[in-house]
Amino acid sequence: MKRRNRSSSILLEVIAWVSGLLMLLPIYIMLVNSFKGRSEIFTDTFGLPESFSFEYYAAAMDKMNFLSAFKNSLLVSIISIGLIIIFSSMTSWMLVRLKNKLSNGILLLFVGTMLIPFQSVMIPLMQYLNKWDIPSLHFSMINTHYGLIFMYIGFGLSMSVFLYHGFIKGVPIALEEAAMIEGCNTWQTFWKVVFPMLTPITMTVGILNLLWIWNDYLLPSLTLTSPALRTIPLSTFFFFGEFTIQWNLAMAGLVVSIIPVIIFYLFAQKYIIKGVMAGAVK
Structure with missing residues (x-):
């Protein structure tokens, strides 16, 4: 029986x-x-390069106007x-x-x-937002970063509310009642008592x-x-011509575009599984 369990364990590990x-193969390629x-690339796709030179990185960053695209992506994100x-x-x-x-x-x-x-x-959506154009105020929801941010907020709230809702069920209400007794109003209770306890799920919502x-x-x-407003995915797309x-x-x-996400994930990874599991169970 033990030998069978060991064999099954080895098989699962393999x-x-x-x-x-x-899963890592595309990243390697x-x-x-x-x-x-x-x-x-066409003669030896999977092999190592003959020489490791960063000339293609410099050319790619120059052609995609990387600093401007990075700034735009960072601002919007x-x-x-x-x-x-x-x-x-x-x-x-x-x-x-x-x-x-x-x-x-509402939930x-x-x-x-x-x-x-x-x-x-x-x-x-695009047809509707095109109507939100006020030239006299230089306001437009199309071809502006704030218009893009507005849409990201609308599309991102659903999943975020769902994750937060499950996690908050596990926050003891007694702490909020104690804060109210001490003189905190609703705003202070949330930001000084509740929100600091939501760090795991906040990091999860942030990385997702x-x-x-x-x-x-x-x-x-x-x-x-x-x-001038292009984000990194838009700038990268122009390497793929007709x-x-x-x-x-x-x-x-x-490669350059995914480095910031990897760095952020390395710092936040310990919170991700913890936050998702806590929200799902509670």
């Missing part, structure tokens, strides 16, 4: 290693080919995620504490919107939305038309 290597010329965290945490707290039919209905409405694919609403917003191509492509594809520059651009 399967896990093979699955992990298969992207990394090694970012150092190769176009001819070397930070503001969008910050506002999503603020609005969704406050909304979830009130929905949990009210505990009535209205709060349950179901948030969850229900998660089932609607973006592709089914993108054309009516960062992965989505940072890598999103479709929504910025519909919203932003000015080259007749030719600059694979080496594209690979180098993709």
